[in-house]
Amino acid sequence: xxxxxxxxxxxxxxxxxxxxxxxxxxxxxxxxxxxxxxxxxxxxxxxxxxxxxxxxxxxxxxxxxxxxxxxxxxxxxxxxxxxxxxxxxxxxxxxxxxxxxxxxxxxxxxxxxxxxxxxxxxxxxxxxxxxxxxxxxxxxxxxxxxxxxxxxxxxxxxxxxxxxxxxxxxxxxxxxxxxxxxxxxxxxxxxxxxxxxxxxxxxxxxxxxxxxxxxxxxxxxxxxxxxxxxxxxxxxxxxxxxxxxxxxxxxxxxxxxxxxxxxxxxxxxxxxxxxxxxxxxxxxxxxxxxxx
Numbered sequence: 001x002x003x004x005x006x007x008x009x010x011x012x013x014x015x016x017x018x019x020x021x022x023x024x025x026x027x028x029x030x031x032x033x034x035x036x037x038x039x040x041x042x043x044x045x046x047x048x049x050x051x052x053x054x055x056x057x058x059x060x061x062x063x064x065x066x067x068x069x070x071x072x073x074x075x076x077x078x079x080x081x082x083x084x085x086x087x088x089x090x091x092x093x094x095x096x097x098x099x100x101x102x103x104x105x106x107x108x109x110x111x112x113x114x115x116x117x118x119x120x121x122x123x124x125x126x127x128x129x130x131x132x133x134x135x136x137x138x139x140x141x142x143x144x145x146x147x148x149x150x151x152x153x154x155x156x157x158x159x160x161x162x163x164x165x166x167x168x169x170x171x172x173x174x175x176x177x178x179x180x181x182x183x184x185x186x187x188x189x190x191x192x193x194x195x196x197x198x199x200x201x202x203x204x205x206x207x208x209x210x211x212x213x214x215x216x217x218x219x220x221x222x223x224x225x226x227x228x229x230x231x232x233x234x235x236x237x238x239x240x241x242x243x244x245x246x247x248x249x250x251x252x253x254x255x256x257x258x259x260x261x262x263x264x265x266x267x268x269x270x271x272x273x274x275x276x277x278x279x280x281x282x283x284x285x286x287x288x289x290x291x292x
Contacts, residue, residue, distance in 0.1 A: 006031050006153050006184040007052060012061035014047050021047045023208035024061075034175070034185040036199035036216065038192075040278055044208040045188050046086070049157055052186070053083060066153055079107060082151030084142050084159045092131025096122055099130060100144050107149035119174045120144045121167055136162035143171065147178065154178065156187045160194065172197055192271035204274060206281040220273035227268070232261040 007029035054070035104110035
């Protein structure tokens with residue numbers, strides 16, 4: 001594993017009897033990079049992340065995280081990573097600040113407790129017991145616990161579930177701060193706009209296989225990002241994919257001698273590309289745009 005890589009995965013496999021939950025996945029995550037792992041329900045993302053976190057054994061393959069095999073790493077290694085899991089089992093009988101301050105004592109160089117509470121938008125709830133918080137507020141506590149230790153590598157498994165739009169944008173600001181500080185981040189998310197905003201690169205997993213890998217604005221290849229021009233004429237709704245949308249629009253204006261009705265130029269988003277990839281590789285997929 002290179003010194004510039006914090007995660008290296010080679011031919012990772014996890015089987016349960018005849019079922020391949022993870023089927024030969026390979027990828028790297030560079031130091032300071034934010035990598036978004038995307039895919040539909042049951043694709044194998046959570047299994048992959050749990051193996052990288054050291055919570056689940058792999059069937060075969062080579063995995064290195066911060067220079068060690070997560071299946072054998074000890075307490076010092078765990079002190080270098082942070083995790084925001086899909087669900088939390090923390091006690092509801094303690095206050096927000098009390099819990100976060102307690103976790104801060106586990107690390108040699110923790111973040112300031114009050115600054116962390118403010119970063120996740122819980123200053124007004126700092127003295128409130130966990131059990132009295134809403135689901136979204138508890139999720140913010142999970143995020144605070146994940147970042148309080150200034151981890152070198154942060155696992156974010158659907159971190160903004162239950163956040164309102166304002167809270168999501170505040171969270172994005174926190175992640176950008178962590179990126180500037182050099183934190184490496186592995187992110188899964190329900191929200192494709194979140195992956196597009198935060199991710200440097202992305203991998204798409206379908207049926208346990210990695211079907212696409214690359215920079216967020218290039219994933220899926222050039223053909224998947226060809227713009228679509230839509231308009232209405234005497235024949236009804238029309239559309240055409242073209243690598244030269246400006247030329248097509250100009251030609252439409254010339255041919256009609258004026259304005260073109262309901263003219264749109266649509267450039268495929270990450271969500272569009274993702275849905276096309278899932279539909280291509282998973283016949284059971286439905287185009288909901290919601291990930292797991």
